[in-house]
Amino acid sequence: MFIWHNGALVKKEEASISPFDHGFLYGVGLFETFRVYNGHCFLLDDHLARLNAGLEVLEIKKRINRPEAVRAVKELIEANGFMDAYIRLNISAGAGEIGLRSEPYSEPEMIVFSKPLPRAGSLQEKSGKIVSLNRNTPEGQQRLKSHHYLNNLLAYREMRDAPGAEGIFLTKDGHVAEGIVSNIFWVSEGALFTPSLETGILNGITRQFVIELARKAGLDVREGLYSVDELLASEEVFFTNSIQEIVACPQIGDNKLPGKAGRLAQWLHNRYAACREIYYSRNELGTEGFS
Structure with a gap:
């Protein structure tokens, strides 16, 4: 190698x-x-x-x-x-x-x-779990994708009893932040929600791509400070990162969710798949309505 x-x-x-x-x-x-x-x-x-x-x-x-x-x-x-x-x-x-x-x-x-990696395939699932370790604050004005990864490593070790699941960070104030290796989105009352960069999360490239996909489809995308209760009351949840793409969440703790049966996760994944071998930037995206 x-x-x-x-x-x-x-x-x-x-x-x-x-x-x-x-x-x-x-x-x-x-x-x-x-x-x-x-x-x-x-x-x-x-x-x-x-x-x-x-x-x-x-x-x-x-x-x-x-x-x-x-x-x-x-x-x-x-x-x-x-x-x-x-x-x-x-x-x-x-x-x-x-x-x-x-x-x-x-x-x-x-x-x-x-x-x-194997050829990319259909929409996958991964359960979520709230970790007790809080998301640390960025070292500077914004979080960089840097060598400072100890916060993620310690949270990952906390997930030893839940292999294959994604740990979900909260901020010290209890707001939903991000996954250990992902950003998180959820759907509620027709809108797509994701934590704001104000929470100290990494502005993931797939996060940005999904937001652009959703907005160009005419969806209401909201970034803000949200509680765990708001996350758990949602209609569907999914994670995003550049390697795993869009991953549907069927369960957070004991809270059941539709997982890959979620309508928006399916649509976004299909749109994502159509772009994999074409685009170098989210700025190349055209408009396509969600249906």
């Missing part, structure tokens, strides 16, 4: 970075995960826009454009022998002296990882 490291294919057993890398020492690094469908990097432009904005915040002197990313992914998946893949594009700050620094990072490490 190969990885792509700073412009070259490297066997994973031979890859290395410095122990003085500030991504290792202090978590100064960002990553994006996305799917490749039959060689196409779905929503790549949106992922790169988020990544590049984060790199600017962290003052890492690196910007990645679509041709560079496509070339890296193409070389990687061809070397590894698969066309449907999980991709993690990782930028680490690079080596420096021990101790915090205020200067920008000018020699970052770029690593692209891949692993094969």
Whole structure:
């Protein structure tokens, strides 16, 4: 198995970075995960826009454009022998002296990882469970998709008694936030609800795509601060992320939900599936009414 490291294919057993890398020492690094469908990097432009904005915040002197990313992914998946893949594009700050620094990072490490995925299929289900650990607040003004993942890891360990389910974070004030590896949506009285970025959640690329799909279909999409009771009183619930796509939720705790029988989850998944091998950005979406 190969990885792509700073412009070259490297066997994973031979890859290395410095122990003085500030991504290792202090978590100064960002990553994006996305799917490749039959060689196409779905929503790549949106992922790169988020990544590049984060790199600017962290003052890492690196910007990645679509041709560079496509070339890296193409070389990687061809070397590894698969066309449907999980991709993690990782930028680490690079080596420096021990101790915090205020200067920008000018020699970052770029690593692209891949692993094969089966061809995408029908709408899947995953139960949900409210975790007791609160969602931590972002380190800065907004949550970056960074190496700071301990909050997610500890919540994931809390889910050991519910394998295959998604843990749902609440904020310290008790508002619904997001899943451990997903954003969350629900339907109530004809409107689509999802927690606001004010809760400190990651603005997921699939989250943004689903909101755009729904709004262009004429649906009422509401972002705000919502309680667990409002979530549990909903008509259907689903999770979103870039690898699992749209995942219907049949149950949260003891509360039963329609799961993949949910009408909106089915429609959104079908629209999503029609876009997988075509679009680089949600901005390419046209209008199609929900019916």
